[in-house]
Amino acid sequence: MYNSRPVELILSNLFVMTIKTRFAPSPTGFLHVGGARTALFCYLQARAAGGVFVLRIEDTDLERSTPESVQAILDGMEWLGLDYDEGPYYQTDRFARYAELTQQLLDEDKAYYCYCSKDRLEKLREQQMKEGIKPRYDGRCRHLETAPEGIKPVVRFRNPQTGDVVFDDLVRGRISISNEELDDLIIARPDGSPTYNFTVVVDDMDMQISQVIRGDDHINNTPRQINIYRALGAEPPVFAHVPMILGDDGARLSKRHGAVGVMQYRDDGYLPQALLNYLVRLGWSHGDQEVFSVAEMIDLFDIRDVNRKASAFNTDKLDWLNQHYMKTLPAGEVARHLEWHFNDQRIDTSNGPSLEDIVSVQSERVKTLKEMASQSRVFFEGYQELDENAAKKHLRPVAQRPLELLLEKLEAQDDWTPDALNGVINAVAAELDVGMGKVAQPLRVALTGSGVSPSIDKTLWLMGKQRSIEGIKKALAYIAARVAAM
């Protein structure tokens, strides 16, 4: 769409001042949390204004871009539910357009060929560093009369040499930098391929992006990009630079921190709603509110309210939100995500309770869906071996009577609901004149093989009648063997 007739496109958009944002990752890895938050902010900002959200893949670095990374980004966006209205566009599809505008700048003398070798540039940089000044191109080819033979030149943008570039960043406020700090950056390599600072400008211009929301590592690029906009005769968009996200330890987020890719959070058992909610609160707030549905985010979010400082990722709080959503989202919806984890852990759920029932019982006991699945395995497969400590402690001779009575009553029990089952357990305790603990704990171990499980009535319920009876018989046999050995 943007490849063929940019001029007409610009004209057609001239009178519709819609809010348009874009998320423009480079496909050199997965979608990490920092990128995901930037994408979320772009998404919210567009949705809040009834605007347009664009996804653009910045794949001009042929060396490092991979199709796998593109897919990883697309997967991440989809899992998070960040749907875009346009794209994904690929910069590699637009090389002709970049070449066209490079030529235009050349023709207008706003850019020039540079024949300096990498070697010379490197030495120059070293020299300048040594002198304690900011390394930058010295402009040797700026006014070249004749081109040297046999060298394929790069194209440099002729940056203004005086004056200041001033822009009002939506999150940082006014930022001003002197043109003397900027040098003539390369916009095309010897083979004609364009470089980043040029392609972003061309794309954001052609695509009529009204608000550029991106990581603050781009702050220093912005002034030179603004100069390119002007050289191209375009009005720069509004910029908003959001701070980066630090790891749990306050250091820069890296592979070291493990789950940096968004899909890793799915694998670890987080709901997309939880991650989204966590991410939106990182650097942004609305009074004391902590929980936001996506609809509320759209309603309340404003990029201008985003904080300026980098924030540290806190897994404990993510856990809390994750549990919150497991408890409050419709059980059916949580169950859909839970199913993925049962499959992932190779647990066959065809013979056992419904996943909705699992969710209703387990959601307040675990932090992640991954845990929920693994801790629910017993309801589908029973247990392989008894937890030794739990067995020693609770499957003692004193437990024999309660278990026998339980067995008797449960075999006759038809109403297999938590309430009814609770009645049975209470009846047993009353009949034997013992406390609940004396009945529930042995039963718990008998059913699950361990001393920890949901409340005993729910455990019985989820376990089902047949498996429950088998468990009690097994426990009784264990006690008998123990007595015999004494």
Next chain:
RNA sequence: GCUCCCUUCGUCUAGCGGUUAGGACGCGGCCCUCUCAAGGCUGAAACACGAGUUCGAUUCUCGUAGGGAGCGCCA
């Protein structure tokens, strides 16, 4: 080195000249209790430092310190 940016509890944050500096996660205690949780109540915990401006600074200004980013024929 140079340029730009940042600085409220451990962490995420509220605050927008006068507050007992509020909330959330986490942590401690108590309650509840059949285990583990969940829940309720409750406690400890912060304005980096120094000058100004002002009757009064967490809030405004300037320094200092600390932190971050950028300075690529990467994005």
